[in-house]
Amino acid sequence: MTPRPAPSGARTGAAPAAPSRPGRLRARWVLLGCAAVLVAAVTGLSLGPVSLPPGGVAAELLNLLPNVHVDSGLSAREAAIVTELRLPRVVLGLLVGAMLALAGGCYQGVFRNPLADPYLLGVAAGAGLGVTMVITSRADPVGGVTAGLPLTAPVAAFAGALGAVVLTYVLGVAGGRDRSPATLILAGVAVSAFLAAGQTYLLQRNADAIQEVYSWLLGRLATGGWHDVLVLLPYAIVTAVVVLAHRRELDVLSVGDAEAASLGLHPQRSRYVLIAAASLGTAAAVSVSGLIGFVGVIVPHTVRLLAGSSYRVILPLSMLFGAAFLTLTDLVARTVAAPAEIPIGVVTAFIGAPFFVLVLRSAGRTE
Numbered sequence: 001m002t003p004r005p006a007p008s009g010a011r012t013g014a015a016p017a018a019p020s021r022p023g024r025l026r027a028r029w030v031l032l033g034c035a036a037v038l039v040a041a042v043t044g045l046s047l048g049p050v051s052l053p054p055g056g057v058a059a060e061l062l063n064l065l066p067n068v069h070v071d072s073g074l075s076a077r078e079a080a081i082v083t084e085l086r087l088p089r090v091v092l093g094l095l096v097g098a099m100l101a102l103a104g105g106c107y108q109g110v111f112r113n114p115l116a117d118p119y120l121l122g123v124a125a126g127a128g129l130g131v132t133m134v135i136t137s138r139a140d141p142v143g144g145v146t147a148g149l150p151l152t153a154p155v156a157a158f159a160g161a162l163g164a165v166v167l168t169y170v171l172g173v174a175g176g177r178d179r180s181p182a183t184l185i186l187a188g189v190a191v192s193a194f195l196a197a198g199q200t201y202l203l204q205r206n207a208d209a210i211q212e213v214y215s216w217l218l219g220r221l222a223t224g225g226w227h228d229v230l231v232l233l234p235y236a237i238v239t240a241v242v243v244l245a246h247r248r249e250l251d252v253l254s255v256g257d258a259e260a261a262s263l264g265l266h267p268q269r270s271r272y273v274l275i276a277a278a279s280l281g282t283a284a285a286v287s288v289s290g291l292i293g294f295v296g297v298i299v300p301h302t303v304r305l306l307a308g309s310s311y312r313v314i315l316p317l318s319m320l321f322g323a324a325f326l327t328l329t330d331l332v333a334r335t336v337a338a339p340a341e342i343p344i345g346v347v348t349a350f351i352g353a354p355f356f357v358l359v360l361r362s363a364g365r366t367e
Contacts, residue, residue, distance in 0.1 A: 025316060029307050033320030037094065040324035044090045044331050045082055049338060057082055088226045092288065093330045094323040095229065095236050096221070097295060099285040101322020104296015105303075105314045106243050106278040109250035110271055111169070114301070114359060115185050118161075118282040119293035122191035126164025127286035129195045129202075130156035132213055136206040154235055157283035160195070165279055167191050216290040221330050221344055228288040239281030243315060246274055250311035292326070292345045294352020299325055301359055 045061075046054045052074065059072035060082050072079065100118060107116035107123075118124045134153045172187030199217075203210050249270045252260045257267040285292075299322040300314055307313050326344075329351070333344040 024310075025313050026307075029313070029317055030320070033317050033324075036324035037320055037327075040327040040331075041090050041094065044093070044327045045086045047331060047335060048081075048086065050078070050081055052078055052082065061087075088229055089221050089330070090327055092225075092229050092232070093221050093327040095232050096285045096289045096292065097299075097326025097329075098319040098323040099232075099236055099239060099281040100292060100295040100326070101299035101318040102240065102243055102315060103278040103282045103285075105300035105311065105318045106250070106274055107165075107296065108300060109253060109311050109314075110274050110278070111184060112254060113184050114362075115297070115356070117294065117296035118278070118286075119291065119296065120185050120192075120356075121188040122164040122168045122195060123161045123279055123282050124286050124291050124293065125192040125195040125199075126160035126162070127157035127283040128160070128217060128291055129198050130158070130160030130283070131216070131287050132199045132202055133160075135213055135216070136202050136209045153287040154231060154284045157287040158280050159283075161279040161283040161286070162276065164191055164195060165275055217345075221289055232284050232288050235280055235284030239277050239284070240319065242277040243274060243281070246270060246277075247311045247315045250274070250315075254311075290343075290345060292348055294348050294356060295322055295326060297359060298348075298352055298355050301355075 042054050042058055042061075045057045046052045056072045056074045056078070059070040060074055060079055062068050062070045063072060064083065074082070103123075104117045107118065107121060108114055110116075131153050134156045168184065168188045168191045171190065172184035199213070203213060249260075249265055252263055252265050253267060253270065260267050300318045303314050303317045303321060307317055326348075329347050330344050333342045333347045336342065
């Protein structure tokens, strides 16, 4: 899976050959990212069908710490809304957003393609097919699908995601000479369509699972509880540790495989590890939240424009700002048409589609 080296000035559409700004992660950006996460979390906990004072919500969160007691001013019912209803959903949104943004930034570095995203590469569709197989396999012809996904869902999602990204790579990069950004994305679209056909076939044979699967496919955090958080958390930790530990290697890979090898890096091995880690994080996120697109495009690109083009900066900041972004997006999804709730995948598509067009035009001008 080794792409051809990218000579200087070649028509590759690759990410910039070298960071245009110093690659050091500056403290002010980390603090700004942490502040964004905090503001998004408190806002997500405060707003909803029952609006609560942000100060009281923050005090109620402090009460969850051991040996801390603060008078939040909230009633017992309002405190229960914060801790039992909204908090697991907000925590799940933070984790899913961090994973999707981190995976998007990682894929962009691995494939040296500014358009790479778990959704557009077919990775999310592969994970979706894996989860669909799990859901339909436990469908009951009398009682329907039982509530909640089994622990095997992330494993099946990971197998589907890894198979999809390998197939996309083979179709979009390894087998052709044209390595424009659009080529890889077109391959991802084709793989996604193929996998969607597989999902449709499964659903036709398991009609009682259609509502459950489609509700999940559109992206959801509404049913998120501590069970989903606990399912996702270990995968998120492993993904974050592996990807962040290899973030410097992504900077080296950006100058080309031959140059990277001359610097002592094993490009193939690094690429395998990073693809596996990003696919694991994507699969785990998809298994609990459904298909939520464009987070992996919007967040890493925004971070790149604001804070610098080094992956030592992009990846950790993408996690922070991705967490904040998806939490606020979920807030929009559950309040803009209240009391009805819009699937969060619809909201991210409304934001991400025009953003993707801008990135596509920018990438086209650089060729």
